[in-house]
Amino acid sequence: MSEKKPGFFQRFFGGQPAPSPAGPEGLPDAPLAPVHVPETPEPEPIAVVEAPAVEEDLPPPGPPEMTPDYVEEVEDQLVSPPQAIATPVPLASAPAVDVPAEKQGWFARLASGLKRSSDNLSTSITSVFTKRKLDAATLDELEDVLVQADLGIETAISITETLRRDRFDKDVSGEDVRAVLAAEVEKVLTPVAQPLVVDAAQKPFIILMIGVNGSGKTTTIGKLAQKFSREGKSVMLAAGDTFRAAAIEQLQVWGQRTNSPVISRPAGADASGLAFDAVTQAKAEGRDVLIIDTAGRLQNREELMDELEKIIRVIKKVDPSAPHATLLTLDATTGQNALRQVEIFGKRGGVTGLVMTKLDGTARGGILVAIARKFGLPVHFIGVGEGVEDLEPFEAGDFAKAIAGQH
Numbered sequence: 409m410s411e412k413k414p415g416f417f418q419r420f421f422g423g424q425p426a427p428s429p430a431g432p433e434g435l436p437d438a439p440l441a442p443v444h445v446p447e448t449p450e451p452e453p454i455a456v457v458e459a460p461a462v463e464e465d466l467p468p469p470g471p472p473e474m475t476p477d478y479v480e481e482v483e484d485q486l487v488s489p490p491q492a493i494a495t496p497v498p499l500a501s502a503p504a505v506d507v508p509a510e511k512q513g514w515f516a517r518l519a520s521g522l523k524r525s526s527d528n529l530s531t532s533i534t535s536v537f538t539k540r541k542l543d544a545a546t547l548d549e550l551e552d553v554l555v556q557a558d559l560g561i562e563t564a565i566s567i568t569e570t571l572r573r574d575r576f577d578k579d580v581s582g583e584d585v586r587a588v589l590a591a592e593v594e595k596v597l598t599p600v601a602q603p604l605v606v607d608a609a610q611k612p613f614i615i616l617m618i619g620v621n622g623s624g625k626t627t628t629i630g631k632l633a634q635k636f637s638r639e640g641k642s643v644m645l646a647a648g649d650t651f652r653a654a655a656i657e658q659l660q661v662w663g664q665r666t667n668s669p670v671i672s673r674p675a676g677a678d679a680s681g682l683a684f685d686a687v688t689q690a691k692a693e694g695r696d697v698l699i700i701d702t703a704g705r706l707q708n709r710e711e712l713m714d715e716l717e718k719i720i721r722v723i724k725k726v727d728p729s730a731p732h733a734t735l736l737t738l739d740a741t742t743g744q745n746a747l748r749q750v751e752i753f754g755k756r757g758g759v760t761g762l763v764m765t766k767l768d769g770t771a772r773g774g775i776l777v778a779i780a781r782k783f784g785l786p787v788h789f790i791g792v793g794e795g796v797e798d799l800e801p802f803e804a805g806d807f808a809k810a811i812a813g814q815h
Contacts, residue, residue, distance in 0.1 A: 518800075596781050613697050643666060644698045764802075
């Protein structure tokens, strides 16, 4: 057997060139002459470029970016990081509002915000109704479900009585029950779904915001100021929550955003005296709207409720018809306790309308139905988020469909 010729790799890196290419596999090598293959020059050696070393002497990575420690603790998170006071947002830069798109977007946000409430109801209703005939035992179970969802005993009875009259001893599904639920909720809420009307004859139109601690008063004031400013109204704010420096600063930020002056005093100042000064100045300047913040107070604290009554008396010394609207801000997450708040604040503070906040943070959104049926107070706004666009005038039909899961 002839000696094996060096391969291409060996020839390329310094081996001797082979006299002739190798023949096909398994065949003897053919002589060069008979084949008449022209001689091909050997390729020039290619310089091998070494890759850079993987390990380089690089500085160690720095720590990840962290949230600054100076973020202030306020009653509610702001809609977005506050802008510097020296550079307020001009009113003219507010984006144009497309009414149909906003309406559609609002219902989507409402349905999303009420998802916990609607999911809780839907799951419970589905567990009771599984395509079986409607009997007395099923109606009793449904009534318990509706009461536990904070809709109130009267609403629960009304819904079950409607089903008893129309569908007793017939097949009924969860969807059938949700349709009856939506219709009954809308019937209860329609009389109280009333917009907040600013009387142009009252200058300024004075709005007093009241409620318990953490209900979202200050943030709601900022959102209302934004809405009124976009409507072309001249707004003034009064930082009447003199117990908390953070509330004063938060309202000042909203004032800068909306180009609204803020009447404030150092923390600990007398709230009724501040309210007097704010009304006096707003009248002198011919402002369209004055919104007065107040400190959060529990309805069972007698001395705090006395102070609220004093603030109202002082406001009336400047304008006997004021406040023209006293809005109670309710936190939906408080559930049944909200009923007691409406009762006490209504007696001591003369509540004229309600704002329900934080509906997106609870499965107890049905409490608004119980409040409407018991007190019949106008519900002006509801909130399902922290953004300015997440506080909207209350509409009974949208709320009823959203809470019943009829998206």
